[in-house]
Amino acid sequence: MLNTDVLVIGSGISGLSYAIKIAQKLPDAKITIVTKADDDESNTKYAQGGVAVVTDFENDSFEKHIEDTLRAGDGLCKREAVEVVVKEGPVRFKEIVSWGAQFDKSDIGTYDLGREGGHTENRVVHHKDITGFEIERALLAVVEKTPTITLLPHHYVIDLITEHHVPNAEFDTENLNCFGAYVLDLASQKVKRFTSKITLMATGGCGHVYKNTTNPVIATGDGIGLAHRAKAKISHMQFIQFHPTALYSNRSGQLFLISEAVRGFGAKLKTMNGEPFMHKYDEREELASRDIVARAIDNEMKERGEDYVCLDCRHLDQEKFLAHFPNIYEKCKEEGLDMFKDLIPVVPASHYLCGGIDVDLEGQSSIKNMFAVGECTNTGLHGANRLASNSLLEAMVFGHRAAMKTVELLQESQFHFDKIESVPEWNDEGLQVTKEMVLLNYLKKQLQIMMSDLVSIVRSNERLELAKVREEEIYRSVKEIYKMNVLSPQLSELRNLVSVAWLIITQSQEQKENRGAFFNKDLE
Template sequence: MQTDFLVIGSGIAGLTYALKVAEAKPDKRVTVITKAHSDETNTKYAQGGIAGVWDDENDSYQKHIEDTLIAGDGLCNEKIVEIVVKEGPERIREIIEWGAQFDKDPDGDYTLGKEGGHSVNRILHHKDVTGREMERALLLKIQSLPNITLITHCFVIDLITQHHLGYLVTKSTLDIQCYGVYVLNLESNEIEKIISKVTVLATGGNGQAYRTTTNPIIATGDGVAMVYRAKGRIENMEFIQFHPTALFQPGVSPSFLITEAVRGDGGILRNKFGEAFMERYDERKDLAPRDIVARAIDSEMKKNGTEHVYLDCRHMVVEKFIHHFPNIYEKCLSIGIDVTKDMIPVAPAAHYSCGGIKTDEFAKTSIRNLYACGECASTGLHGANRLASNSLLEAMVFGHRAYVHSIARLEELEALHPQSAAQADAMIPDWNAEGTREPKEMILITQSLKELQQIMSDYVGIVRTNVRLTRALKRLDLLYEETEDLYRSTKVSPQLCELRNLISVGYLIVKGAAFRKESRGLHFNTDYPEKSVLKENIIL
C-alpha cells in the first residue's frame, strides 16, 4: 500500500494533523492507522481539560508561560513554551469550530477551571470527559473528508529505514530516512508494508510499563520503541508523571482517574487520621504541581503504612460536584462511595511521559520524513514535569506545526521517495518471517509483562535509589534477552510486539534515571536529593 501522508495513532495529535493536510491537499491520500478502535486513545481518557489564555482581564501569555516554566523545573525549552502558549488559543478556537463543546456559564461565557500549578483559572473543560468530547469532534470531522482513510485494528511493527534495504544504520548515521512502516493486519494476520512520503507518529504514552496506571491498555510506548530501534533520538524518559489521585481499587487496571480539577474546586487530601497533610509539604497545599503532590502522598502512605490516602469532597456543594464531575460521581457510587458522605480513597498512578521522541519546533524527529507529536514526543514544553492540562494543547499545536512544515516540504519529500508503486515494492523488501513458528505458550509473554510492570513499579517509581535502578537494569536485561529470543523464533503477535516495546521503554526510563545524578521535577533519587547546577537533557 502507498499513501502520501501516514499517521500512526488516532488521538488528538494525529487527527489534528490528518485533518489539516487532508483539507490543504484534497488530491493527496491521508492514511490514519490505529491498533484498536478509532477512539481508543489516551485523548479519550483525558478528564481535566485544555489550558489556554482565554480571560484577558485576569490572565496573560506571560502568566501561562511562567506557570509552565515553574512546573518544568528548569528543563523547559523557553522558545517552545512561548510558541505553545501563544499559538494555543487559536488551536482551541479551531477545535471549537470543528464541533467540540466546552462548558459555559448561564451568561454564555466559558467556565474556566483551575488545577495544580496554575496561577489563574484558564482551563476549558467538558464536564469531566474533555478528551472524549474533543476526540468525538475530531472523528466526526474526518468523516467529511473523502481523502482520509482510517484503518483500525492494524498494528505497526517497525519503521522502514535504510536498515531494511541492507545498509548499516547507527546512532551516528546522519541521513536516516523513513519510508513507511511494516504493519500486522489483525484481520488477515499478515504482515504488510505501507510506503509513505511523510510518516507521523502520534502513538501516545507508555503507562502500561507500570503495574498501576491511568492509561488504557494500548499505551505501550510503541512509537518511542520503534524510533529507538531505528536509531532515532530519545530524550528525558526518566520523567514519568504519576497522577496523584487515581481511584484506589486493588487489582483494577487501568486505574480510574480522579481529575485534578476536583482539587481545583476545593477537594482536600487527607491521611488515614483525617489530617489535611499537604500544608506540610508545600505552601500551595492541594494545588501544588503534581510531582510535589505525588511525592507527598507517597510519603504519607509509607509513613503511615497505608496503600492510599483520601480525597475529601464532603464539604463541596453536591449539585455543583455532580454537574462538573458526573462520571466521577457515578463511578464512586458504583463501588459504594457516596462523595457527599464518604472520602474517596486515592493513590498515585503512572499517568504521563514528559520525555519521548526528541523533536524540534516543527515536530521533526532526527529521522528524515518522520514527525512525532502528542505524548510520544519530547518537544521541550514539559521539561521535568508537565503542567496540568498542557498536554492536549501541546498535541494540537504540534499537530498543526507538523502539518505546516510537511506541506511546505512536500515537493522535496516526493523527490526523495520512490516514484512508483513498482519501484517502491522492488526497493523495499517484504517482511521476512522465515524460520519462525506459531507461539506455543502465551504465558511466556504474559508473565514477562507482569515481571516488567513489577520491576518498574517497585524500582523506578515516584522515589528512586541507585541500588533500585541497578537492580531494575539487571532484571530488564534478562527480560530483553528472553523476549528477543522469542521474537526471533516465533511469528509476530501484537502481545509480543507490545511486550518488546515496553521492555525498550522500561530500559530507556531506567537508563535516563541512572544518568541523571540529581533530583529534579518528576525524577527523585534519594542518593542525589539536590538539584544539579547543570540543567541538561538526557538524550539516548
C-alpha cells in the same frame, strides 16, 4: 505494497488533527491512519480535566501561562517551545471548536474556566469531566467526512522502515530516512508493508510499563519503542509524571483517574483516619504541582504503612460538583463510594511521560521524513514536569505545525523514490500469530512489578542498578521469543515496553540532580 503519501500511526488528538490539516491543505494527498485498537481508543479519549489555554485576557495572560509552565518544568523547559504553544494555543483551540468540539460555558456565555495544580489563574476549558472524549468524538466526525483519509483500526505497527530495511543502502545512523512501516493486520493476520513519503508517530504514552496507571491498555510506549529500534534520538525519559489521585484498587492495570480539577474545586487530601497533611509539604497544599503532591502522598503511605490516602469532597457544594464531575461521581458510586458521604481512597499512578522522541518546533524527529506529535515526544514544553492540561494544547499546536511542514515537504516532493520502491516485503514464511499468552503475560507482569518497585516515584542508585539487571534478563527472554518467528500484538507491545524500561532506567542513572518529576533519594 500499500503506498500512501502520509502514514499516521495513532488516532488520538495529535494524529487526527494532523491528518485533517493536511487533507484541508492538499485535497489530493492520500492519508492513511493506522491504529491498533478501535478508531477512538487513545489517551485523548481518557483526558478528563481539559485544555489549558488563555481565553480570558482580562484576568489571564500569555505571560502568566508561560511562567506557570516554566515553573512546573523546574528549569528544564525550552522557553521557545513554551512560548509557541501558549501563544498559538487560542487559535488552535478555536479551530477545534469550529470542527464541532463543545466546551462548557457559564450563564453569561463565557467559557467556564477550571483551575488545576500549578496554575495561577482559572484557564482550563473543559467539557464536564470528559473533555478528551468530546474532542475525540468531534475529530473522528471530521475524519469520517474526509474522503482522502483512510482510518484502519486493528492494525499494529511492528517496525518502522528505514535504510536498515533497504537492500544495499549506504547510510549512517545520523542521517536516516523513514519510508513507512511494517504493519500487522489483525484481521488477516498478515504483515503489510506500508510505504509513505512522510510518517507521523502519534502513539501516546507508556503508562503500562508500570503496574498501576491511569492510561488505557493501549499505552505501551509503542512509538518510543519503534523509534528507539530505528535509532531516533530520545530523551527525558526519566521524567515520568505520576498522577496523585487515581481511585485505589487492589487490581493491577488501568486505574480510574480522579481529575486534578476536583482538588481545584476544593477537595482536600487526608490520611485514612481523616487528618489533612498537604500543609506539611507545600504552602499551596492541594494545588501544588503534581510531582510534589504525588511524593507527599507516597511519603504518607510509606510512613504509615498504608495502601492509600483519601480525598475528602464531603464539604463541597453538591449541585455544582455534580454539574462539573458527573462521571467521576457515578464511577465512585459504581465502586460503592458516595463522594458526599465517604472519604475516597486514592493512590498515585503512572500518568504522563514528559520526555520521548526528540523533535524540533515543527515536530520533526532526528530521522528524516519522520514526525512525532503528542505524548510520545520531547518538544521541550514540559521540561521536568508537565503543567496540568498542557498536553492537549501541545497536541493541537504541534499537530498543526507538523502538518504545515509536511505540506511544505510534499509540495517540494524531494523523496528517495528509488529507496521507497526497493523496500522488501515482510518475510512471513513460517510466521505464527500466536494466541499463547502465558509466557508473555508473565514477562510483562515481571517488568511492571520491577519498574513499580524500583523505578517509581522515589528512586535510588541501588534500585536503579538492580532494575537494569532485571530489565536485561527480561530483554533476553523477549528477544529469544521474537527470534522464533512468533508474532502477536502482545509480543510487539512487550518489545516496546522493554525498550521504554531500558530508556527510563538508563536516563535515570544519567540524571544527577532531582528536578520536577524525577526524585532519587541518593541525590538529596
